[in-house]
Amino acid sequence: MYHYFVADEPPVAQWPYTPPRDPGAIDTLSRAYFEGDGDIRSMLRTLFTSDFFRSEESWYEKVKSPADLVAGVLRLTGEFREPRREILENTQRLTFMGQQLVNPPSVEGWHQGTEWLDTGTLVERINFATEHLGNVTTPGVQSMIESIWSDGEEAISPEGLIDACLDQLGARTVSEETRESLLDFASAGGDLDVGSDAPDEAAQRRVAEILQLVAATSEFQRA
Secondary structure, eight states: OOHHHTTTOOOGGGGSOOOOHHHHHHHHHHHHHHHHTTTTHHHHHHHHHHHHHHHHGTTTTTOOOOOHHHHHHHEEEEEOOOOOOOHHHHHHHHHHTTTTTTTOOSTTTTOOGGGGHHHHHHHHHHHHHHHHHHTSSSSHHHHHHHHHHHHHEEEEEEHHHHHHHHHHHHHHOOHHHHHHHHHHHTTTTTOOEOOOOSOOOOHHHHHHHHHHHHHHTTTGOOO
């Protein structure tokens, strides 16, 4: 439960060699389970009202599985409102990221956390996210661009553009180092003029490029 809802945790079988990151939290959940006569609801109630669940220290401490990443990106882009054959191509991309749905490597399942990431799978993850979030023809990306456009009065500063794109991608928080990198790129284009009724092709491209850069950050790989 801690691993699923709070932060990546080594499997219980590894605890003799790799102890849990927060033994106090594990003890709290264990007591809630046994004191509630094995009622999972009691444990979940304790978890969701705990300080360790709500703490900022648990933000972005779970590496998204390939399924989480792909589903999250496709929800943002709004490409699939109903099942279509084209979705099979995205299922194949999951395999390149190390997860073949309903076919784990063993009865143990997939090793999760940072084990989802290596030099090959990370490239696949970033390529997938940037490819889809950079496609200005999809309904979701169009909606994000229009929302950013309508929020501006006459011009959006590079700082404002970064904040707006982070907000559109789920009100994400990034480190100062990441923010500086995003700002360096956005500043090269100066303020974004939003005085016209609708964004032209260049303006759409610029917003999409910021969305792509955010999708390439380490923070976007985590939940």
